[in-house]
Amino acid sequence: MPAAWETVVGLETHVQLRTVSKMFCGCSAAFGAPPNTNVCPVCLGLPGALPVPNELALKLAARAALALGCTVHAKSVFARKNYFYPDLPKGYQISQFEQPLATDGTLSYLSPERGIATATIVRLHVEEDAGKLLHDRFPKETAIDLNRCGVPLIEIVTGPDFRSPQEARAYLLTLKQVLEYAGASDCDMEKGSLRVDANVSVRRAGETALGTKVEVKNINSFAYVEKALTVERDRQIALLEAGGTVEQQTMLYDAKTNSVRPQRSKEESHDYRYFPDPDLPPLVLKPEFIEEQRAALPELPATKRERFTAQYALGVDDAAVLTAERAVADYYEAVVHAGAEPKAAANWVRTEVLADAKDHEETLRVPPSALAQLIGLVKGGTLSHQAAKRVFGEVAERGGEPRNVAEALGLVQVADTGVVAGWVSEVLGAHATEVTRYRNGETKLMPFFIGQVMKVSRGKADPKLAQRVIEEKLAS
Numbered sequence: 001m002p003a004a005w006e007t008v009v010g011l012e013t014h015v016q017l018r019t020v021s022k023m024f025c026g027c028s029a030a031f032g033a034p035p036n037t038n039v040c041p042v043c044l045g046l047p048g049a050l051p052v053p054n055e056l057a058l059k060l061a062a063r064a065a066l067a068l069g070c071t072v073h074a075k076s077v078f079a080r081k082n083y084f085y086p087d088l089p090k091g092y093q094i095s096q097f098e099q100p101l102a103t104d105g106t107l108s109y110l111s112p113e114r115g116i117a118t119a120t121i122v123r124l125h126v127e128e129d130a131g132k133l134l135h136d137r138f139p140k141e142t143a144i145d146l147n148r149c150g151v152p153l154i155e156i157v158t159g160p161d162f163r164s165p166q167e168a169r170a171y172l173l174t175l176k177q178v179l180e181y182a183g184a185s186d187c188d189m190e191k192g193s194l195r196v197d198a199n200v201s202v203r204r205a206g207e208t209a210l211g212t213k214v215e216v217k218n219i220n221s222f223a224y225v226e227k228a229l230t231v232e233r234d235r236q237i238a239l240l241e242a243g244g245t246v247e248q249q250t251m252l253y254d255a256k257t258n259s260v261r262p263q264r265s266k267e268e269s270h271d272y273r274y275f276p277d278p279d280l281p282p283l284v285l286k287p288e289f290i291e292e293q294r295a296a297l298p299e300l301p302a303t304k305r306e307r308f309t310a311q312y313a314l315g316v317d318d319a320a321v322l323t324a325e326r327a328v329a330d331y332y333e334a335v336v337h338a339g340a341e342p343k344a345a346a347n348w349v350r351t352e353v354l355a356d357a358k359d360h361e362e363t364l365r366v367p368p369s370a371l372a373q374l375i376g377l378v379k380g381g382t383l384s385h386q387a388a389k390r391v392f393g394e395v396a397e398r399g400g401e402p403r404n405v406a407e408a409l410g411l412v413q414v415a416d417t418g419v420v421a422g423w424v425s426e427v428l429g430a431h432a433t434e435v436t437r438y439r440n441g442e443t444k445l446m447p448f449f450i451g452q453v454m455k456v457s458r459g460k461a462d463p464k465l466a467q468r469v470i471e472e473k474l475a476s
Contacts, residue, residue, distance in 0.1 A: 005240075007233050008201045008210055009162035013175060014153050015185045016129070016193040017060045023128040023152035024051030024094065031191040035134075035145040043128075043150030045090030050279050053078075057126065057152035061101055062285070062293040064154055064184035065124045067300055068175075070105030072290050076125070078280040082273045086144055087131035095155075097274040100125035101283070108302065109174035112166045119171050120159040127153050132192075148192070154184070160199070160210060165229035169222050172196060177301050181326045189221055196225055200232045202240065211236070212246040216260060218253050228253035232260050304329055312342035321350050327364065328354070334368035340375040348375060352392050365396040374402040387411040387459040413462045417469065420453070420461050424469045427452040438474055446470065 022029050025042035041049035065072050077099040080092040105121030129151040134143040156175070162168045176187040176194060187194040196219045201211035214236065219228050231253070236246050251260040276282075299307070301323050308319040308329075323329045328349065335345040348371060357364055366374075374391060377383040383391065383406055391406045398405075406412050414420060427449060428435050438445045446467065453466045 008160045010160040010199040011158045012197045013156045014195045017057045017152040022150035029151045038147040060184045061126045063182045065102035067182040068105040070102035072102045076101045076283045078277045079274045095127035096125035109171045119161045122157045165226040169226045202236045215250045318346045338369045338372035340372040414460045415462045423457045
């Protein structure tokens, strides 16, 4: 981007709460049901049907707000947001406007350009979702699936705090992590559990007034957030440099063509004619309710990262990887508590455990106690690291105690000097040229010889003992 321009981005994130049923009725909120099957008179907006708030949704919304450092208000008001669209059967959406559930939070994230940066959370409010228009089911026709109507959401609105598309993406990844830790949402973008709208404007470097903002919608992956914002930023700069003006409007991002196109002129809040929902009294939360939700929060990612570096003497990178997901962080600590040395446990979890989980639907298949035992076998010299990897794979597939599995596979390391000397003699005899080169000063060949001994012994030789025997034989 030309240095003469500064990008300004604010984000509105819609997050589906992790409930079984919808926000104001008992219909299932599950994803993937046949079209128009999870519906009832309440979520279809039929005459006489009355909404009743979902208590779990309110608890999860409060937890999310507290995890983001927001003030959760004792009183908030449900409001009707009026607009006409085919996927909104009531003709209005139940949301919150003048009195949202929570305000004034912050979330720190790692900016690629500025280091640790802090985004302001202006507000977090509760609302229901609309239905979904499907444009690919019938030729030249649009189908409507109302299953999603009434699904509980929170909308998290930031200030205009981001100065690049990369920052916006970094914030969203951090937000996702916090909400998953708090148990508020699964944040699955593929299922629509987390959706992002972005307000983008540009201004001359050094200016303080904000430029005209354009809302970009239809962003359904973290990679596309960065791409969509880059495209819109570049479009605005080109327009202004050509002497034009930016019009306030809503743009849709098209991932296939990596472009944006106008959807409609952007509504102002007064266009929605918000007013308190007459069917729902003000939402009043007792102080005890709010404190219960605060107490239900786990240790959050940033705190856990700091503790891991201090308590287990891990590097920043190790701590970041191990705390990226709550389940992995809990698993790592269980391995350490079962007796594994913290750094060795970190190395195993980062490599073998996460690689195996990736191939098996994120399941951590080897029990923490078994991994701790395996790490102990390597440390004690019973297994080589390569042999331990084989044992890990076997335990993951079929279970069993690592030591028993290692013995059954014939992988227990041989520490008998006479046996190892026999393998060393075999290797040196088969590689006379390398022996001569080593004796002429090419000591860098030692790893080659050790590797050959491990190959001949099928991983059974103790590598340290093998090196000592090789050194003795080559010195004689």
